Amino acid sequence: MMTTQTHGFSCACCLPAGFPGGKGVSRRAVLAGLVAAPLLIPGAVRAADGAVFDSMLLSCIDPRMVTPVGDYMFGRGLRGKFSQFVIAGAAIGVVAPQFASWQPAFWDNLGTSIKLHGITRLIAIDHRDCGAAKIAYGEGAVATRALETETHQKAATAFRAEMTKRQPTMKLEIGLMALDGGIEMFV
Numbered sequence: 001m002m003t004t005q006t007h008g009f010s011c012a013c014c015l016p017a018g019f020p021g022g023k024g025v026s027r028r029a030v031l032a033g034l035v036a037a038p039l040l041i042p043g044a045v046r047a048a049d050g051a052v053f054d055s056m057l058l059s060c061i062d063p064r065m066v067t068p069v070g071d072y073m074f075g076r077g078l079r080g081k082f083s084q085f086v087i088a089g090a091a092i093g094v095v096a097p098q099f100a101s102w103q104p105a106f107w108d109n110l111g112t113s114i115k116l117h118g119i120t121r122l123i124a125i126d127h128r129d130c131g132a133a134k135i136a137y138g139e140g141a142v143a144t145r146a147l148e149t150e151t152h153q154k155a156a157t158a159f160r161a162e163m164t165k166r167q168p169t170m171k172l173e174i175g176l177m178a179l180d181g182g183i184e185m186f187v
């Protein structure tokens with residue numbers, strides 16, 4: 001079965017009241033129970049095959065990582081089932097003080113994907129030889145493989161703490177990918 005969306009929720013006129021920028025449905029209608037006040041907005045987009053969406057991917061802008069990160073997600077059977085937020089440094093981009101001005105955009109987008117797509121998991125994939133890690137913490141922080149691992153581990157820990165505070169029910173996986181696509185997961 002095909003479903004048709006006129007504007008989708010990218011258009012402010014279709015956003016329910018109470019949703020940032022939205023004015024399409026009155027608050028009175030929401031309060032009257034005419035419109036469910038939802039975790040997932042009624043009419044939110046679905047996968048083409050009707051499947052429930054699963055995750056948001058958080059990955060780095062590095063062009064070398066586009067293919068291996070995609071291969072990793074597809075290899076897990078998540079093709080077409082994840083939203084994606086791309087930011088320099090991935091998890092580092094979301095927690096490093098150097099990039100503080102970017103960070104509200106991530107949290108707002110995560111909240112939007114929860115509402116629109118019903119995602120329940122965030123998969124963050126940092127990577128080795130990441131230029132953003134050097135900008136954020138200095139060359140010395142990634143000077144050896146061990147230091148690089150430690151730097152990403154610290155960012156992962158900070159990211160997990162922030163996620164727990166902001167979206168406590170969100171499942172979180174954080175990995176560090178090598179340029180060849182091999183991945184180690186932080187726990």
Ligand SMILES: [Zn+2]
Nearest residue numbers: 060062089130
């Ligand atoms: Zn990077």
